Every structure is written in C-alpha cells, then in structure tokens.
Amino acid sequence: MRTVGLIVEYNPFHNGHQYHLRESVKIAQADTVVAVMSGHFLQRGEPAVMDKWARTEAALRGGCDLVIELPTAYATQAAEWFAYGAVSLLEATGVVDAFCFGTESGEIEALQQAARLIAHEPPEFQQLLREALEGGISYPSAYSTAVASYLTSIGNHEAAAFPYAQPNHTLGLHYLIALERIKGTMEPHTIRREKSEYGQTTVTDHAIASATAIRKLLLEGGELGGCRSLVPATTYEVMEREWAAGRSPVSWANFVQPLIHTAVTQTPEQLSGYREIMEGLEHRFLNTLPKLDQIGFEPLLEALKTKRYTRTKLQRALLSILLHHKKEDFTAEKLAAGVEYIRVLGFTAKGQQLLRRMRSEATLPVLLSAARSPVQSRYLELDTQATAAYMLAQPGHTSAAAMFRDFTDKPIIID
Structure with missing residues (x-):
C-alpha cells in the first residue's frame, strides 16, 4: 500500500484542496493519503x-485517510520551521512514501537544486x-533575494x-530544505495551483477560489450559502452544522479582548519576552493602544503595520501574546x-490500516488522546492550551468542558 503525504491547513477544505488531493494521489501513484494539518491556530498567525x-x-470525507x-x-511559525515540523512528522510516521505540495509553476527541479545547495546555509549565503535584511525588507523577501544571489554567485544562473x-x-523550497x-x-x-492564487481575496471562478477568498465571504458577507459552489458538499454539510451550533465562524475578532487584556497588564519588558516581539514592537504596541478610536483587531493591525512589520508578522507576534508563547x-x-x-x-x-503499521514503523509515539500521552x-502542553483558548472564543461557547476536548475527545472515525 503506497501512501502520499500532504501538508495542509484546510481552512476550510475546498474544491481546490480536493483537486490537489486527487492529483497528488495520481502523481505519487498512491493508495492512501496522510494529511498533517495545523490545529486551531495557523501559519499566518490566524485562528x-x-x-x-x-x-x-471535512478532510476525511473529502478523501484523506489519516489526519x-x-x-x-x-503550525504558527514562519515557513522554515512550519515546513520542518510538517515534513519531520510525515517522515516520522514511517508509512509515507511521497509527499506533494502545490506551487505556482508546478516545477520542482530548480527548487530541489536550491534546497540541496542552501539546506545547511553556507557562510556566503548567511552573509x-x-x-x-539590512535593506529593511521582510524576511521572506530577504530570503528569496539571498537564494537568487547565492545561486548566481556560484554560477547556477538557471536556478x-x-x-x-x-x-x-x-x-515548497522550505519543504525540500527540511527534507534535506x-x-x-x-x-x-x-x-501547479489552478484558477486561484495564494492569498487571492476575490472569487474569479465558479468552482475554485482561494481559502482566503472563501473566508472573506464567510466572515465579511455573513452568508454561508455564498461558498456552497466553492466547497465539496461534504464540507458544506460540516460547515452548516458548525454554524448552526454557534461554534463557527471564528476569527481574530473573537480574541481582541483577551489579547488586549494580556498586553495592558504587562510591562514592555515582559512583552518583549514573547516570541516574535522584537525590534521595539512591544513599545509600538503599547503606544498604539491609547490612540485607537475603537477596540478592534483590524484597527489595531492597521495602526501597527509598517514596511518592516507586515500583516503576517504582526499576526504571529500578537498570537504569541495571546497564547503566552515565550x-x-x-x-x-x-x-x-x-x-x-x-x-x-x-x-x-484505510487510515486504521496505516495506524496498525505505524505501531511498528513510526519513530515517535502515536497519540490518540492527550490524556494518554506516554x-x-x-x-503537547502548548497544544492543549491553544485548544482551551480557542474554545473559549467560539461564538456559541457555553460549556467549560469544551476547553478540555484534547483530553476527552477520541479521533474522528469515518467508515
């Protein structure tokens, strides 16, 4: 039984994801699919x-066999460590033969060449x-610039x-660097990604849109039905249930009060101890709060943004304060x-068959519940704390027991 691994957020699982899943199965000639998925908080610093x-x-009903x-x-890191954690996890299962990711070009050769050459960051690349970075651009832009400059310096002009x-x-480059x-x-x-670009905010196709555009419909339009044609029917059924129960949608707007409470009850020195808080951001944050006309996440973000502090960087920084990530x-x-x-x-x-194999082939303990962790x-503590914070912010939150679902819930099983 051949298995392909996918690295996903599925926020939410949409038609483009289903296309990627099916094409991944084809290209890897796989019989089963393992998805390593972010939990309640995501790579761009969002819930x-x-x-x-x-x-x-939704992932299992959409074609995954094991999540x-x-x-x-x-899951809440920039590309390097996000990729490292995800690729390491897939490798550690002992049952994943191949993994497949989406790119703008659908070409992998140049990415592999670059990954082999810079995986261990030679001194010239570091310089x-x-x-x-001294030019004042964001880290992702600086990294891609340094990659191109280094490859040019060693004569690999095509790459x-x-x-x-x-x-x-x-x-994709960081996935391959992690593999190295x-x-x-x-x-x-x-x-290759089809019909919608990463982060595209508008819907330009009747069936496929970016997750960003779909979330915009859900959070700004308020109409669940507006995304019906953009997600599989199985995903839509899950969403209908979650919306009806008041558990969704969740966004940064649900976390503004606890975020600001944490910030204003600490000194700048204490705030500087959180991950991603650097270069005086703690002072900028505290100095910005009194100037806000209204307390809201978007006004706060707009007031904080600069060329150096991008939206994603700020969201990760604010998330570190919210979740007390030191x-x-x-x-x-x-x-x-x-x-x-x-x-x-x-x-x-099929996923259950993979789990049986993992008992002997995985290089890490396999947990079905946080309560039974060896x-x-x-x-794991950070995961359970993130769940508690997320559950408290759900719109229809009523039960304290929901905060402890990591300890009480069994895995989702789809026959």
Whole structure:
C-alpha cells in the first residue's frame, strides 16, 4: 500500500484542496493519503475558521485517510520551521512514501537544486541574507533575494532565475530544505495551483477560489450559502452544522479582548519576552493602544503595520501574546530537535490500516488522546492550551468542558 503525504491547513477544505488531493494521489501513484494539518491556530498567525475536529471530518470525507496534527509550536511559525515540523512528522510516521505540495509553476527541479545547495546555509549565503535584511525588507523577501544571489554567485544562473519569492515556491523550497536536513526518504512532488492564487481575496471562478477568498465571504458577507459552489458538499454539510451550533465562524475578532487584556497588564519588558516581539514592537504596541478610536483587531493591525512589520508578522507576534508563547520555548535548538509525538485527529478504514503499521514503523509515539500521552512534552502542553483558548472564543461557547476536548475527545472515525 503506497501512501502520499500532504501538508495542509484546510481552512476550510475546498474544491481546490480536493483537486490537489486527487492529483497528488495520481502523481505519487498512491493508495492512501496522510494529511498533517495545523490545529486551531495557523501559519499566518490566524485562528482557524472552524475547530480542528470539524476540519478533520471535512478532510476525511473529502478523501484523506489519516489526519495528524502539526503542533502549535510549528503550525504558527514562519515557513522554515512550519515546513520542518510538517515534513519531520510525515517522515516520522514511517508509512509515507511521497509527499506533494502545490506551487505556482508546478516545477520542482530548480527548487530541489536550491534546497540541496542552501539546506545547511553556507557562510556566503548567511552573509547575503544579512545584507538583504539590512535593506529593511521582510524576511521572506530577504530570503528569496539571498537564494537568487547565492545561486548566481556560484554560477547556477538557471536556478537563480526561478521565482522563489512567490509564496508557494517559498514554502515548497522550505519543504525540500527540511527534507534535506532530516535526511528524509520520502519522494517530493509538486503540482501547479489552478484558477486561484495564494492569498487571492476575490472569487474569479465558479468552482475554485482561494481559502482566503472563501473566508472573506464567510466572515465579511455573513452568508454561508455564498461558498456552497466553492466547497465539496461534504464540507458544506460540516460547515452548516458548525454554524448552526454557534461554534463557527471564528476569527481574530473573537480574541481582541483577551489579547488586549494580556498586553495592558504587562510591562514592555515582559512583552518583549514573547516570541516574535522584537525590534521595539512591544513599545509600538503599547503606544498604539491609547490612540485607537475603537477596540478592534483590524484597527489595531492597521495602526501597527509598517514596511518592516507586515500583516503576517504582526499576526504571529500578537498570537504569541495571546497564547503566552515565550521565546525560551521556541529557540532554534529546541525546534530543530523536532516534534516529540504523532497526534492522530482522525482516520478512515484505510487510515486504521496505516495506524496498525505505524505501531511498528513510526519513530515517535502515536497519540490518540492527550490524556494518554506516554511523553511529557512542552509542545503537547502548548497544544492543549491553544485548544482551551480557542474554545473559549467560539461564538456559541457555553460549556467549560469544551476547553478540555484534547483530553476527552477520541479521533474522528469515518467508515
């Protein structure tokens, strides 16, 4: 039984995701699909529109066979550590033969060449990266600039001309760098994104739109029916249930009060101890609050934004305050040590077969519940804390028990 791995957020699982899943199965000649999925908080520093169990159900009903959780410590990181955690997890299952990711071009050769050459960051590359950052541009832009400059300096002009700065190319490059660093055995593949660009905010096709555009419909339009043609029927059924129960949609607007409460009850020195708070951002944040005409997430973000502080960087910084993510828990040394467990969120009958194989082939403990973990892990503590924070912010939250679902809920099973 051949298995392909996918690295996903499914926020929510839409028609474009289903296309990617089916094409991944074809290109990898796979019989089963393992998805490593972010939990309640995502790579761009945002809360998921639906909780991780609802998104797991949509993924399983949409074609995945096994869904495992990317720990919050990696899921909320920039591309390098997000990719490292996800690729490491897929490799650690012991059952994934290949993994497939989407890119703007659908071409992988230049990405592989670059990954092999810069995976261990030679001194010349590090110097080019420092110089690019000194120019005041964002880290992703500086990184792609340094990659192109380094490849040019060693005479690899063809690879240097590749558009590394495009978002999916950037992420794809980091997936391949992670594979090099862990000496992984999985075969990498990529397929081209179709009909919508990463982060595109408008719907330009009747069937396929970016997750960003769909969330905009859900959060700004207020009409669940507006996305009916853009998601599989199975996803829409899950969404209808979650909306009717008052558990969704969740957005940053649900977290503004606890975020500001945390901020105003701490000194600038205390705030500077949170991950992603640097270069005086703690002072800018506290100085901005009294100037706001209204308390809201978007007004706060607009007031904080500069050329250096992009929306995504700010969201990650604010999320670190909300979730009390201290810098000492996120050092490069600790993150490089890797994930310490494989948390199963759900599976199908085929997925259950994979779980049986993983009992002997996985290189990490396999958890079906946080309550029965054989490891004492700070990452698992951060996951359960993130769940508690998310559940408290759900629009229809009424039960304290929901905060402890990591300890009480069994994996989602789809026959």
